[in-house]
Amino acid sequence: MTGRLLTLLALPAAALLSTAASAQDDLDSLAAATEQVDSGMGLARQQIAASDLPGALGALERVLLSHPEAVAPRLLYASLLCRLDDRQGAELELGLLAGTQISDADWAGVQAACGAVERPAPPRRKKK
């Protein structure tokens, strides 16, 4: 009798363990996805499509902590700030991209989110 009772008690603990481990696995996956720029951008776009804008912002922040020189994630980050109505923050991020090469396609994405906004200066051409 006691044995059955204890066995029954053990089952929910195991179920609990499984659920909790699953949640931790989800976090591990989110963290792992942002170790590389491409997979991090992919995750952010998925989250944007799912209307999880803060989640996407967090993902891009992770990408930028690991790859501070990456341009595309910062452009998407700035676009998200515009969509969250933090224009001042977006302009600050764009200002950090001065001297980098930004493709017209990427810039169009920023303009779609931010409207009229100053484009960061392109890299200076070296004098021959």
Next chain:
Amino acid sequence: MSKRAFRAAGRSAAALAAMSMTASPVLAQANAVGVNAAIRNKVEIRSSASRQVRPAVLRARVILNDEVRTGPASQLQILLLDRTTFTVGANARVAVDRFVYDPARNSRSTSVSVTKGAFRFMSGRNLRKPAGSVQVRTPVATIGIRGTIFEGVVGEDAMRIAKAEPAVGKKVKAKKEEASLIVLRGPGPRTQGDTSRGAIDVTAGGQAVTIDGPGLAVFVPREGAAPIGPFRLSAAGLQALQALLRTTAEPGGGGGKKSHKTRNTLLGVAGGVAVIGGAAILGGKKKKRPTQQPQSQPQKPNGR
């Protein structure tokens, strides 16, 4: 003892053993509230249980009451179980004091204490719903959060940034150990999609101030003082705050492709779990957290 009684006792022992095998990891890791999702430069964790200081490791579990300690030009992004993102900036001391999360009811209750340094808080999913009693505490202020993104800084940097703001001025009496500057970043009233406008309530010196617009800030100069503001943080002020939470390769941020290092060591046996079936209620003791630098265990810069 009869054979029947003996068999019953045997089953009990077996069941107890089985239960302890399954339950002990829960007990051992029940205080895990999230993971270290990104680490830059020097970040250490001081265990609340053993008092030992160890280097932070990517994807290691964040344990309730453990103190995060960051060095210059260093950052840690914590991803909590409810998908809240908490970024710890340079020279900071931060701990998660309380964490309650019931995914079935989408209810949560979180308390994070920041005794020093810069931080950024981004609410988890379902911004449309009230987050419950989610708060960040500094030595002089309590910030109640209503689904939002905000940043803050505690200590000398808060004083430096705030005193350059016309709304605060240089004559304000502030204490460098406890001065707190808090700024809301969003979502603002013109936010797109189905994300709702965020707000924070800053309580200090017996007064509460609500901030509900991006770029608006308050400054609490010392214990017992009422919040100054809200005022619009200047571009220079925001830039100074961002430098502490820097994600750029600028030399001023201590980063740079060459000097920047990110820990990517995986915690091989970090199979920790946290109780979230139903609700996890993890409450910590409120205690004064030491702010001194760790005395021992010199850190490798990269944990690799």
